[in-house]
Amino acid sequence: MRAFNAEMSKLFSLPSIWLACFIGAFAPAIFAGLDSLAEKEDIIAGVSTRLAEVGYVGLGFGVQGVIILGVLAVSSEYFIESSESGGGRQITTSLSAVPSRLHFLLAKAGAVTAISLLLCIMAIVTIVLSTKLILGEYAPTFEWFRLFGAVCYWVFTALIAFGLTVLTKNSIIPLTILMINSSVVSFSILLAKVTTLAVYLPDRAGIDMFMSMSDRYHTPLTGGLVMFTWVVVLMIVAAVVFHRRDVAS
Template sequence: MRAFNAELSKLFSLPGIWLAFLIGTFAPPAIAALDSMAEKKDIIAGVSTRLSEVGFIGLALGVQGIIILGVLAVSSEYLTESSESGGGNQITTSLTAVSSRLHFLLAKAGAVTVISILLSIVAILTTVSVTNLILGEYAPVFETSKLIGVVCYWTFTALLAFGITILTKNGIIPLAVLIINSSVVTVSYLLTKVTKLAFYLPDLAGSDMFISDGFHTPFTGSLIMFAWVAVLLIVAGIVFHRRDVAS
């Protein structure tokens, strides 16, 4: 528990974490607002075909903040400290305080999970409020099961970013890859035009937990994304355990 509290404290001390919170809180409702205004015009014109997805689109595309959270949790450990502190890496200090690498990773992953859940709940509240405000009587019903799917999607996405950053020891690569792939036209979606296997990629499978008419059922999509996260974290844990931290 002490290690978990320490990891929470470290995360909240990072300047970049506030950018993650800002994006995670405001990007989803901003996207949902634009989508709701466009959908309202379609409803009035009698050509609406995707009312059930309004709001959820913003929650699917607005995960950049949670990606930043997962990446920062690890990449901050490899930043070089000031010369007054010896010029080393934070990771060396962290592993001195927590002798077990497994406990260290579990505490850090736990901190990322808790913050991800809280941030996703805030994003859901702001997105649902904006959507209801704009659409008024036309607003869709936000099913509880789908909202739980959003929480799982955000949490799993943060842990994917977390695991990839452990493997790379660098925040630039996972940030670039994951943020680009969470844009309006994702690489994963483009791959579905080439092969149906792309629907088994974590982001597409995970979005089926709350997007209607997905390739998978919500339950199957959750299992697939969970499997990706579990395998990635196991591999990352093994690599981290065997890696020379000073390298």
């Protein structure tokens, strides 16, 4: 518990973490609001085919906040400190305080999970308020099981970002890949044109937990299990690599 509290404290001491929190908590409401405005006339007229998705779109795009969170949680350990501080890295100090590398990773992953959970709940609240403000009585009814799926999607995505950063010891690669994949173009959608196996990629399977798309392949439960499997495998690989790695390298 002491290690977990220490990791929470370290995360909230990072200036960039507040940007991640802002994006995670409020960007989804902006996307949901814009989507509500675009669909408002059709919804009021009763001809919209996307009423059930209004709001959930924001949860799909707003996941960038927890991606930044997952990457920062690890990459911040490898920042080189100023010469006044000895020019070392935080990771050396962290492992001196928590000698067990597995315990260290679990505490850090726990902190990422807790903050991701909190951010998603805040995002859901702001989305509900945003859609109610714009659509009024025509606002969609948010179903608890889909919201739960969105929460899982956010937490799993944050842990995937976390695991990839442990493997790369670098923020640029996982941040670039995951941010582009979640906002600009989905690599799994492109790969799906080549092979149906692409529907088992984590982002594609995970989105089925809360979005009812026309090309939906998985049930929410199956999509969640597929994404969870990816998370477990990636975290195991990351833990093994981190255990064997020379921190100074």
